[in-house]
Amino acid sequence: MIKSLLRLLAGVLVLGLAACSTIDSRIGEKADVFARLDPATQARIRQGIIGLGFTRDMAYIALGKPDEIHDRVNTAGRTTVWTYNSYYERYEGTLHAGYHRFATWDPRTRGYRYQYEPVYADVYSEQQETNIRVFFQNDKVTAIEQMKR
Secondary structure (H helix, E strand, O other): OHHHHHHHHHHHHHHHHHHOOOHHHHHHHOHHHHHOOOHHHHHHHHOOOOOOOOEHHHHHHHHOOOOEEEEEEEOOEEEEEEEEEEEEEEEEEEEEEEEEEEEEEEOOOOEEEEEEEEEEEEEEEEEEEEEEEEEEEOOEEEEEEEOOO
């Protein structure tokens, strides 16, 4: 039983690690693209930095899979926009959630005495913030929008 549980846990761990996208795993995925780059560009990509003229593959290696992909069409042509977001929880405060009832034995009355105490809960809301937008035309980065904090 324990061996089966350990095997299951090991399998879940391996799958979890395999699903993580790291810079090294993305370089391995696109090894041919990365190998053709000059050392200075390779160093920038390893730091997660992209530049104008980078290809989609180069941007993917540096930044990973985008959270959103949009296509824009206008008179200048088709532009693909990759959006990268940050996700976090914002503290909204403490709210009254109700009452907790508990009983204590009262030896004088030989019965239980019921009491109520307020219960409070911290409230968080999930937040999403856009960090970077990367604009592509003809498979090349033409603009980078990065949010300032």
